[in-house]
Amino acid sequence: MKYLWSTIIGCFVFNTNLDIIDNVPFRSSAEYLHREQTEAKLSKKYPDLKPLPEEKIAGVLLTLKNPSYFRAFHTQNLELTKIAIKNSVTEDGFILQTIANITEIDKVSNTLSKRLREWYALYYPELAESVVQQEKFVELTLTKSKEELMRDAKRTETMGADMAKVHRDEILLLARQIKGLFELRRMHEQYLQKVMQEYCPNLLELAGTTIGAKLLELSRGLKHLALLPASTIQLLGAEKALFRHLKTGSKSPKYGILYQHPLIQKAPKQERGKAARNLADKLSLCARLDYFKGEFKALQYRKELEEKFNP
């Protein structure tokens, strides 16, 4: 009677006294990952080979405590960890980075747009007052001359100075850069949609690109999102208000980032809390369907919710 025990450094065959009588070391992590092949070969060589019973493991471990194995354990361990890190990069990672970057771009393009407004005001201050939206403002500075803008606004005079082209051009360089950031944001959104279409179609359908991705970001990935209770999903993004509630007894929050969802936005004010609870319920189901590669049900969920809260 012989025992077979596989470790990350190789397959060992023990006799009943737990002495090593055979040993096939692994020369690469690939051999460990496909250890069944080696085990099959050894089973052929020793017809009376059995898997090591659990009560013998302590004894076997003592044998392997021999320092001669340390180096092999260390190297192989490192190797396997690297492979694990490599494999840990999934769609989750891409989605998380993209949505985090969208948040970053929003902040950054807002900072630069404010600077552009101030700078452009030397030239034509009236534009900043009449155009509130940042992207529109950037677009107008790039596509229209001061004369055209004044004609469009039926304005005959401006407090802005006449500026030589060299000075105006410098402002437009900034505007062009901000425009690029807005374009990058749009491309990120398209990319997100494409990735999520494959990876979590249910979540995408019910939550939409941005909110879906933010839910994944806040829950640190689809697996965790699928494991969260619906009540937690309902409050993702409202952590600050939740802890304030717990600490000071202020009103408990009704929704976190779900507040931005069109279903909640369109619901009558007094029904929003209920709508958020129902939406979170269905989102939780969606995340589970997606994680376990289930069918596509989100469209039906969405219709049900819309009929209920946005009649």
Next chain:
Amino acid sequence: MKYLWSTIIGCFVFNTNLDIIDNVPFRSSAEYLHREQTEAKLSKKYPDLKPLPEEKIAGVLLTLKNPSYFRAFHTQNLELTKIAIKNSVTEDGFILQTIANITEIDKVSNTLSKRLREWYALYYPELAESVVQQEKFVELTLTKSKEELMRDAKRTETMGADMAKVHRDEILLLARQIKGLFELRRMHEQYLQKVMQEYCPNLLELAGTTIGAKLLELSRGLKHLALLPASTIQLLGAEKALFRHLKTGSKSPKYGILYQHPLIQKAPKQERGKAARNLADKLSLCARLDYFKGEFKALQYRKELEEKFNP
């Protein structure tokens, strides 16, 4: 005997009883700005016309208090203020906005570069460790493939995942945007140099583009900088440390942004305070020379300072 008095709404001719006997209203602010022409015409018409003596002004003002003039005063005042605002836009404004935007770009490109490092680390994490400088990092991600980077670093394995092109491309979109920001910063610097070459050549020569522009920003323009005492210039940018010193009695600061100046950087440590004082002295002279359109002496100042502190 008649008196002439010009106001923003027109030229008035008074008799000795201070009744209005003639009045040429200005129909535009241009006429007010060239009022000498109107005054000359009236002088021809009334050979005994004299400027209004100071002691009569109170009486004349009472006459003009008549509500019939209010509207004209209001309109004309608004008009002139607009012109004043228009004319207040000078090189100071351009320089201030540009250097403020450079500061903004530094912050923004740093934020986005950190995001790029994190995102790119899914693909090839080892690069972020070995390349510290942000611009270099961005450039490498754009110009070299993972294989080339690994070959350059004599690396045979990576913990990074293999990624489909669609995912890598999304990262590179961000890198390209950051590269654009770095380029914008460089163009701003060139532009600053060109503007300052004309506007404040002495300050530019002695302080350099960035420090010179920052001094203008901190002092809110060349005029104010020219009026500041050298000791204040020495501490521009060290306001926080200065007030801490005044409030808590901590050490007084020796320099603000002048600390970044090569002259101070190259000076022996115990002489830096003295070097900053001397540099601020000369910078103050430079600002005055520039503001009053004096000669170009900065080169000579720089040589003197360098001989003294960087021998």
